[in-house]
Amino acid sequence: MSADRSTVDEPSLSGRVALVTGGARGIGLAVSRRLHALGASVVVADCGVSIRGDEPEPTVAEGVARELGVRAVPFTSNLTDPEGAANAVAAAVTHFGGLDLVVNNAAILRDGFIFKAKAADWDAVLRTNLSAPFYVLAAATPHLREQAKSGRAPGRIVNIGSSTGLYGNLGQSAYASAKAGLLGLTRVVAMDMARSGVTCNTVVPFAATRVTEAIQPANPAQAEYKARALKLPARFVADLVAFLCSAEAGDVSGQLLGVRGREIFLFSQPRPVATWCAPDSGSGTPPFAGAFKEHFASRFTDMRTDLEAFNTEPVI
Numbered sequence: 001m002s003a004d005r006s007t008v009d010e011p012s013l014s015g016r017v018a019l020v021t022g023g024a025r026g027i028g029l030a031v032s033r034r035l036h037a038l039g040a041s042v043v044v045a046d047c048g049v050s051i052r053g054d055e056p057e058p059t060v061a062e063g064v065a066r067e068l069g070v071r072a073v074p075f076t077s078n079l080t081d082p083e084g085a086a087n088a089v090a091a092a093v094t095h096f097g098g099l100d101l102v103v104n105n106a107a108i109l110r111d112g113f114i115f116k117a118k119a120a121d122w123d124a125v126l127r128t129n130l131s132a133p134f135y136v137l138a139a140a141t142p143h144l145r146e147q148a149k150s151g152r153a154p155g156r157i158v159n160i161g162s163s164t165g166l167y168g169n170l171g172q173s174a175y176a177s178a179k180a181g182l183l184g185l186t187r188v189v190a191m192d193m194a195r196s197g198v199t200c201n202t203v204v205p206f207a208a209t210r211v212t213e214a215i216q217p218a219n220p221a222q223a224e225y226k227a228r229a230l231k232l233p234a235r236f237v238a239d240l241v242a243f244l245c246s247a248e249a250g251d252v253s254g255q256l257l258g259v260r261g262r263e264i265f266l267f268s269q270p271r272p273v274a275t276w277c278a279p280d281s282g283s284g285t286p287p288f289a290g291a292f293k294e295h296f297a298s299r300f301t302d303m304r305t306d307l308e309a310f311n312t313e314p315v316i
C-alpha cells in the first residue's frame with residue numbers, strides 16, 4: 001500500500017452481504033474485490049455481455065467468484081427482467097442468509113446521434129441501465145426493510161451513474177437519459193428507505209475500463225480526455241463505494257458523488273438558480289422574450305460535454 005493510501009480508513013464489512021451487478025469487469029470487479037476484501041460476502045451478478053449488451057458469457061462471473069473464493073458466488077442471468085433481478089436477490093439470501101449492500105453498476109452503451117438513433121438501442125440501454133436497477137431494488141428493498149425491522153444493521157444502496165447523465169455528451173441520448181433517470185431513482189429510494197435507516201446514493205465514476213476504451217474521440221480535446229481517463233485505476237471508485245456501504249456512512253443518503261482518482265466530488269443537484277414571475281398573459285401580450293433573457297441569460301447552464309468539463313490531469 002502506498003503512503004497516500006495508508007491514510008484511507010478501512011471500514012469493516014464483515015458479516016455483510018453484497019450484490020454487485022456487473023461485478024465481474026471494470027469498476028464492478030474492483031467493487032466486488034474491495035467489498036470482499038473488507039469481509040463482505042459477494043454475489044457477483046454479471047452475465048458477461050459485450051459493451052453493447054450482446055453475447056453473454058457466464059464464465060466471466062464464474063471466474064471472478066472462483067478468484068474471490070469463499071464468501072463469493074456468481075449469478076449469471078440477465079438482470080433486465082424482474083425475474084432475473086429477483087433471482088439475483090434470492091441468490092444472496094439463499095447463499096448468505098440475507099442482503100445488505102446493493103451496488104447497481106451494470107450498464108451497456110449503444111451510441112448514435114439522435115437523428116440516427118434506433119428505438120431498439122434506446123430500449124436496450126434504458127432496460128439495462130435504468131429498469132434493471134429498478135427491478136433489483138424492487139426485489140431487494142423488501143428484504144432490507146424486514147431486516148432493519150428485525151434489528152439487522154441497515155442496508156446500503158449505491159447506484160453507479162455517469163457524468164454523461166449530468167452534462168450530456170454527443171450521441172449518447174439513451175445512455176445519458178438512463179443515467180439521469182438513475183438520479184431520480186436514487187432520490188426516491190433514499191426517501192422511501194429513510195425510515196429503515198437504509199441509504200441510497202449515486203456515484204459518478206471515472207476509471208480506465210472498456211467503457212473508457214470505447215470513447216471515440218470527436219476532437220483533440222476528447223482524445224486528451226481519453227488518454228487522461230485511461231490512467232485512472234478503478235480501485236478509487238471501489239474505495240468510495242466501500243465507504244458508502246459502511247456503518248460510518250449512515251448519514252449520507254440521496255447524494256450525488258463523483259470519484260476521479262483521489263478527487264472526490266460532491267455534486268449539486270438541480271435546484272432553481274433564478275426566479276422570475278412572468279406577466280399573466282390574460283392581461284395582454286407580455287414582453288416575454290426581453291424579460292426572460294434579462295432574468296435568466298446570465299445564469300444559463302453552459303453546453304460543455306462531460307468530456308470537456310473533466311479534461312484535467314488526474315490526481316492519483
Ligand SMILES: NC(=O)c1ccc[n+]([C@@H]2O[C@H](COP(=O)([O-])OP(=O)(O)OC[C@H]3O[C@@H](n4cnc5c(N)ncnc54)[C@H](O)[C@@H]3O)[C@@H](O)[C@H]2O)c1
Binds near residue numbers: 021053163208212
Ligand atoms: N469507466 C468509466 O470511466 C465510467 C464513466 C462513467 C460511468 N461509468 C459507469 O460505471 C459502470 C461500470 O462501467 P465499466 O466501465 O466498468 O463497464 P464494463 O463494461 O467494463 O462492465 C460492465 C459489466 O456489466 C455487465 N452487464 C451489462 N449488462 C448486464 C446485465 N443486463 N446483467 C448483468 N450484467 C450485465 C457486463 O457483462 C460487464 O461485465 C457502468 O454503470 C458505467 O455506465 C463508467
